[in-house]
Amino acid sequence: MQKTLEYETEEQVMFFDTDIGGVVHNIAYLRMIETCRTLLAEQLGFNLKGMTEEKVFPVVVRTEIDYKKPATLGDKLAIRGVVDEVSKTSFWCEFTVTDVQMPERIFIKCRQRLAIVRMPEGRPMRIPPHIFERFQ
Amino acid sequence: MQKTLEYETEEQVMFFDTDIGGVVHNIAYLRMIETCRTLLAEQLGFNLKGMTEEKVFPVVVRTEIDYKKPATLGDKLAIRGVVDEVSKTSFWCEFTVTDVQMPERIFIKCRQRLAIVRMPEGRPMRIPPHIFERFQ
Amino acid sequence: MQKTLEYETEEQVMFFDTDIGGVVHNIAYLRMIETCRTLLAEQLGFNLKGMTEEKVFPVVVRTEIDYKKPATLGDKLAIRGVVDEVSKTSFWCEFTVTDVQMPERIFIKCRQRLAIVRMPEGRPMRIPPHIFERFQ
């Protein structure tokens, strides 16, 4: 059960992730973090197919991201996400992007607050009880 | 009226448009072309707000794109789109991306076929008569 | 001179900015903010062409972004950036994304800390004196 509160994905840096500075562009990490976050949320019960039908999605309401070191083309990155604070209407996830082979090599630290929202109106909702319970 | 069959936009190349090769990434041009195409379509009567309500969109069914020369950071690009062939269910647009200051400097040639589709089912529809007439 | 410490850009929300939730995707705003930031930096003396030759770029080292309200397809957005804190090695910019027609309608608040870095090594440098002076 503990397992459902964290998730790890891997990505290799592609050309589209880099810019003329020769390193990964700052926005590209947020795409990688979204993939990790979405699969983490799926484990918590936010099923991708179900969300689409009900139009109820966990949406990012705040992002804080620190760029520690630049990664570059061909680097293999591990993106690790953990749920670390939960209230009735929102939760925080923490993400770390490291080198797959050298976990002490940290590229990115990121925190995101997610709320449960009915789209496209943007109406906030309570975290469903069967999901909220998993955080206790 | 002729004016509604073509449209021109301008973009300056930003960091997110480039990659580690030091030039504009191939995918970035398609974003620029989409902006030009959407504003061209709006002039033809495909209003962005209206489309959202009716869930009827012009969608790309084929793209052909030739990369002639590489543009780079800070370049100012002109994207020119023209509607050039129309049938009852689809139309072709042709795009050229050039240097704003030197129109003979061609970076990109692109053709796209668009169909009118009801989303998310992907059901093809006829081009609305009031739009079809403008092509005559 | 005051004028060089702020900059405003406008963008209309395109299909590529939105997602299946029916509103602008959270990452798309960061691309819009980058355009504003880059043009603001250019006014401060960080010329896009010059940067490429010297391989010295202002890079984002931290982003904080709050998603206040969802914008959607066709919305016209004003992105306003202001430099608001400067030290010898970094500076903060603050961005607000609002509705062009209704400035009280705030979609996004964002702060970014920028450092001056030689790429691709990622070596931090002092803010050049002729730029630093403009902040006094």
Next chain:
Amino acid sequence: MQKTLEYETEEQVMFFDTDIGGVVHNIAYLRMIETCRTLLAEQLGFNLKGMTEEKVFPVVVRTEIDYKKPATLGDKLAIRGVVDEVSKTSFWCEFTVTDVQMPERIFIKCRQRLAIVRMPEGRPMRIPPHIFERFQ
């Protein structure tokens, strides 16, 4: 050895891949195709780390892409790339994007011509002999 002339990757459709139409945005497939193509090229001897040092890259000079069916959020896609024509200065790759579970469900057909180019000047070069030989 035959194995080096084709490559298959898998992707699950994320929010950032979709748009307000409720399906995958046309540009997102090109990012997926780039990942497949880059890993295919790596197998042919175009090592990502080596390319960066030598500034010699395989670059796309033409793309043809047909959008057959719309994929949507959560779909699991298989992207299969094959090298199918080789000359001294360029080669063609063919890509098919299908449903991982139902290979007969074809979303995308795409062909790309790649040339070997020294960046950022964009100077075309011959395909290196040790790579050219693998195509015979």
